[in-house]
Amino acid sequence: MxxxxxHTNLKDLWQHHESYLAALIVLLIVALGLGTEDFMTLGNIFxxxxxxxxxxxxxxxxxxxxxxxxxxxxxxxxxxxxxxxxASYILANGGNFYLAFEIAAVTGMVLxxxxxxxxxxxxxxxxxxxxxxxxxxFGLLIYFSNGDWLYGFPDWFMNGVExxxxxxxDGYDYSLNLPILVLLGxxxxxxxxxxxxxxxxxxxxMGGNSDAAGRIGINLFGLNLFVYGYMGALAGIAAVxxxxxxxxxxxxxxxxxxxxxxxxxxxxGTSMTGGKGTLLGVVLGVALLAILKxxxxxxxxxxxxxTLVTGLIILFSISITALNEKRQAKQEA
Amino acid sequence: MxxxxxxxxxxxxxxxxxxxxxxxxxxxxxxxxSGTTFFSLANLQSMSSQMPLLGVLALAMAVCMLTGGIxxxxxxxxxxxxxxxxxxxxxxxxxxxxxxxxxxAGLATAVVVGLANGLLIAWIGVxxxxxxxxxxxxxxxxxxxxxxxxxxxxxxxxxxxLGNGTVLGIPMPLLLFALFAFGLWLILEHTPLGRTIYLIGxxxxxxxxxxxxxxxxxxxxxxxxxxxCWVAALIMMAKFNSAKAGYGESYLLVAILAAVLGGINxxxxxxxxxxxxxxxxxxxxxxxxxxxxxVSSYLTMALWGGILILFIALQMxxxxx
Numbered sequence: 001m002x003x004x005x006x007h008t009n010l011k012d013l014w015q016h017h018e019s020y021l022a023a024l025i026v027l028l029i030v031a032l033g034l035g036t037e038d039f040m041t042l043g044n045i046f047x048x049x050x051x052x053x054x055x056x057x058x059x060x061x062x063x064x065x066x067x068x069x070x071x072x073x074x075x076x077x078x079x080x081x082x083x084x085x086x087a088s089y090i091l092a093n094g095g096n097f098y099l100a101f102e103i104a105a106v107t108g109m110v111l112x113x114x115x116x117x118x119x120x121x122x123x124x125x126x127x128x129x130x131x132x133x134x135x136x137x138f139g140l141l142i143y144f145s146n147g148d149w150l151y152g153f154p155d156w157f158m159n160g161v162e163x164x165x166x167x168x169x170d171g172y173d174y175s176l177n178l179p180i181l182v183l184l185g186x187x188x189x190x191x192x193x194x195x196x197x198x199x200x201x202x203x204x205x206m207g208g209n210s211d212a213a214g215r216i217g218i219n220l221f222g223l224n225l226f227v228y229g230y231m232g233a234l235a236g237i238a239a240v241x242x243x244x245x246x247x248x249x250x251x252x253x254x255x256x257x258x259x260x261x262x263x264x265x266x267x268x269g270t271s272m273t274g275g276k277g278t279l280l281g282v283v284l285g286v287a288l289l290a291i292l293k294x295x296x297x298x299x300x301x302x303x304x305x306x307t308l309v310t311g312l313i314i315l316f317s318i319s320i321t322a323l324n325e326k327r328q329a330k331q332e333a
Numbered sequence: 334m335x336x337x338x339x340x341x342x343x344x345x346x347x348x349x350x351x352x353x354x355x356x357x358x359x360x361x362x363x364x365x366x367s368g369t370t371f372f373s374l375a376n377l378q379s380m381s382s383q384m385p386l387l388g389v390l391a392l393a394m395a396v397c398m399l400t401g402g403i404x405x406x407x408x409x410x411x412x413x414x415x416x417x418x419x420x421x422x423x424x425x426x427x428x429x430x431x432x433x434x435x436x437x438a439g440l441a442t443a444v445v446v447g448l449a450n451g452l453l454i455a456w457i458g459v460x461x462x463x464x465x466x467x468x469x470x471x472x473x474x475x476x477x478x479x480x481x482x483x484x485x486x487x488x489x490x491x492x493x494x495l496g497n498g499t500v501l502g503i504p505m506p507l508l509l510f511a512l513f514a515f516g517l518w519l520i521l522e523h524t525p526l527g528r529t530i531y532l533i534g535x536x537x538x539x540x541x542x543x544x545x546x547x548x549x550x551x552x553x554x555x556x557x558x559x560x561x562c563w564v565a566a567l568i569m570m571a572k573f574n575s576a577k578a579g580y581g582e583s584y585l586l587v588a589i590l591a592a593v594l595g596g597i598n599x600x601x602x603x604x605x606x607x608x609x610x611x612x613x614x615x616x617x618x619x620x621x622x623x624x625x626x627x628v629s630s631y632l633t634m635a636l637w638g639g640i641l642i643l644f645i646a647l648q649m650x651x652x653x654x
Contacts, residue, residue, distance in 0.1 A: 122646060127589075129642070132639075132641040133642070134586065139636070140632075140635045143629050143631040256582060263470060304481070307470055307473050307474030307477060308475055311467055311469075311470035311474050314463075314470055319459060322457050322460075323457060323458070
């Protein structure tokens with residue numbers, strides 16, 4: 001986010017949604033660090049990252065789609081299909097992680113591109129197309145899989161990947177494991193894509209004004225294929241990570257996850273109308289939800305308060321953003 | 334103005350023609366394969382008692398979509414109303430007075446949620462999808478919190494009749510749906526508010542500059558949507574004889590699907606109640622018909638999505654700008 005860091009003026013800094021989020025997160029971290037013994041331990045930080053890895057990976061994909069001015073509701077179904085195909089293949093033929101990710105990512109990408117083609121040619125809001133496709137994908141998956149669970153994966157899959165292993169103060173072993181590595185990789189890849197490449201620029205341009213983008217020669221159809229394909233591929237990758245964490249595949253385990261991911265991304269300040277938003281915001285949005293959940297658990301707050309607090313934070317955050325935008329529009333006018 | 338309104342409605346009339354064709358095709362298919370069972374009174378009654386819940390929710394979604402908005406909090410609102418009413422009724426199940434108090438409390442809950450949504454969207458300027466997404470999460474949390482996540486059951490017969498009773502052979506839920514669909518139709522097509530709703534959906538800025546109080550109208554729309562959720566809550570409670578946070582979550586996206594299939598333009602401005610009613614009949618006959626043929630309900634779910642895509646594709650020539 002070079003543009004973001006260039007604002008040295010404090011007053012300018014507060015125009016940014018990310019600043020509010022970061023302040024809120026710092027506040028939470030300080031409070032939880034003082035209020036609980038476990039929050040600031042390395043072990044807890046690793047646990048928290050692992051448990052929000054799937055949310056983070058999918059949020060990166062949805063971020064790109066939203067910036068392009070689209071939306072995808074069908075990605076949990078895409079992920080579930082990718083997961084099922086990948087798991088079936090590995091159970092039957094064995095393999096390795098490279099193959100697992102390849103199968104899942106390609107499956108997700110193909111389904112994402114199908115969405116893209118429908119969205120582009122039918123000229124109906126993407127939310128409608130992808131809701132319809134969510135039904136189609138989930139319906140077909142559960143029909144053909146009979147809703148059966150898959151488990152009993154080979155050892156290499158069960159053990160995952162572990163770098164820099166260490167033993168935490170609680171006696172458990174922690175390491176840079178598969179979920180964390182993939183999450184970091186996906187964030188880095190998305191940052192490169194959106195910040196350093198021409199495709200990233202074009203995605204922002206298309207989301208800002210798709211007519212204008214088309215007129216300056218950007219291939220809108222190709223870009224749509226890319227954006228939804230990227231979302232699908234990341235959904236597939238997240239599916240492999242989820243399978244590795246839970247060590248099993250349940251066809252309906254991701255049902256309803258689309259709105260949670262959407263909440264995390266919009267909490268990060270990404271605009272629903274396209275063209276506006278930063279990856280930093282998305283990461284902060286995911287982090288906020290993760291810290292909140294983890295903190296409430298550590299504080300011993302009953303789990304049925306979690307959704308309520310999350311809802312309040314979302315309402316609060318989007319209201320501040322909307323009021324901020326209103327004020328800026330007034331100043332410019 | 335009338336000429337303009339008429340020409341605006343043309344696409345949805347085409348939509349209605351397509352729906353009728355699809356419906357006829359399903360009817361013929363059913364007549365050929367399992368005619369006597371499908372057209373039996375028992376099956377027709379069962380179909381018409383299943384449809385209204387989704388129907389009322391689709392109306393709640395549609396009225397917001399007509400203004401170019403959306404309401405993702407309908408299921409959460411429905412559950413909130415049901416839990417509030419259930420909580421009060423089960424205190425004194427036999428008292429008619431308590432039943433009335435419960436109904437009023439449920440309605441009040443709906444109005445409060447509707448006002449909150451409306452204020453967020455119209456006054457603070459949050460986009461509807463975000464405002465109602467946040468509201469959905471918040472109310473879901475509240476629902477679990479007040480109910481402790483448990484089932485509240487044991488309702489008096491007066492309430493259960495709403496779900497299972499019949500009048501002249503017509504299931505009560507269908508009558509409730511018809512009543513509120515007619516009411517919404519009256520509001521949309523025969524009141525200034527209705528005209529305003531279509532105008533806001535066509536062009537909100539233009540409507541505001543032409544002197545329409547768009548804020549007040551938008552708030553009214555989200556209150557109407559919530560009140561319809563209260564009706565859905567009544568039907569749901571009576572049907573399940575219980576209330577619980579998390580009931581009916583799969584209906585959220587299906588309600589959008591039904592509204593769009595019924596010809597409601599998600600960008601706002603176009604669509605009529607009659608279209609939604611037809612779409613519901615199409616979805617229900619398809620579901621019941623396939624069920625009779627022994628087809629998996631998941632395949633039906635996929636077909637619903639497929640029909641919507643097919644439908645949108647059929648309308649392509651007019652949708653192209």
